[in-house]
Amino acid sequence: MGKMLIEKLLRGCPGINCIYVLIRKTNDKSISKKMEENVENSLFDTLRKQQPGFQNRIVAIEGDCSLPNLGISTTDRAKLIREVSIVFHVAATVRFNEKIKLAAAINVQSLKDLIHLSKEMSKLKSFVHVSTAYANCLENQIVEKFYDPSMNADEFIDLMESMDE
Numbered sequence: 001m002g003k004m005l006i007e008k009l010l011r012g013c014p015g016i017n018c019i020y021v022l023i024r025k026t027n028d029k030s031i032s033k034k035m036e037e038n039v040e041n042s043l044f045d046t047l048r049k050q051q052p053g054f055q056n057r058i059v060a061i062e063g064d065c066s067l068p069n070l071g072i073s074t075t076d077r078a079k080l081i082r083e084v085s086i087v088f089h090v091a092a093t094v095r096f097n098e099k100i101k102l103a104a105a106i107n108v109q110s111l112k113d114l115i116h117l118s119k120e121m122s123k124l125k126s127f128v129h130v131s132t133a134y135a136n137c138l139e140n141q142i143v144e145k146f147y148d149p150s151m152n153a154d155e156f157i158d159l160m161e162s163m164d165e
Contacts, residue, residue: 001130002090003043010054011047020080022063022070022091035060065091065110066102070117077117085123089114090130104160112153 006019023031039055047054061080064071072080093106111129118127139147151159 003038003041005088005090006058007043007047010057011050014051016057018057018059018083020059020061020084022065022072023060024064024071025062031060031062066105068109069113070110072117080117081120081122083123084118084121086126086128087114087118087121087124088128088130092131099165101160101165104157108153109157112157 002021006021009016009019021035023034025031026034029037035055035058039058044054061072061076063076069077089111091106091110093103095103115127118124
């Protein structure tokens with residue numbers, strides 16, 4: 001979903017100077033290699049024809065949604081605070097067999113951390129969060145409305161930290 005959002009933003013909003021993308025480093029690939037592979041995807045073929053060099057407007061930021069403060073370095077954090085005006089948070093794990101602590105870190109704590117980071121962004125105009133489809137799976141029928149949570153995020157995070165896996 002993230003790749004589709006980036007492609008649509010760059011193709012449909014030519015005034016965008018830069019998109020920062022949080023990318024998790026792995027043992028076998030650097031974030032620059034992962035970014036290079038992402039923009040080589042056929043999804044970007046139309047954009048590649050219309051806007052050669054579009055990939056220069058995408059900047060990889062090393063991070064990890066499963067880590068505290070998104071695993072972002074102090075330098076990158078300062079850059080984001082200084083330059084970002086719109087935040088899209090579409091990262092999540094939707095594996096139904098994910099370890100609960102990892103799912104909590106990615107789906108709850110990372111959102112909380114990004115909200116805190118965004119509050120420091122002086123140019124921020126919009127914060128968009130795309131949630132998972134099964135957030136209200138205990139309901140018999142899901143309608144378009146705001147549901148009251150059974151506990152707040154801090155209580156949930158504290159619960160996860162107090163329990164073993």
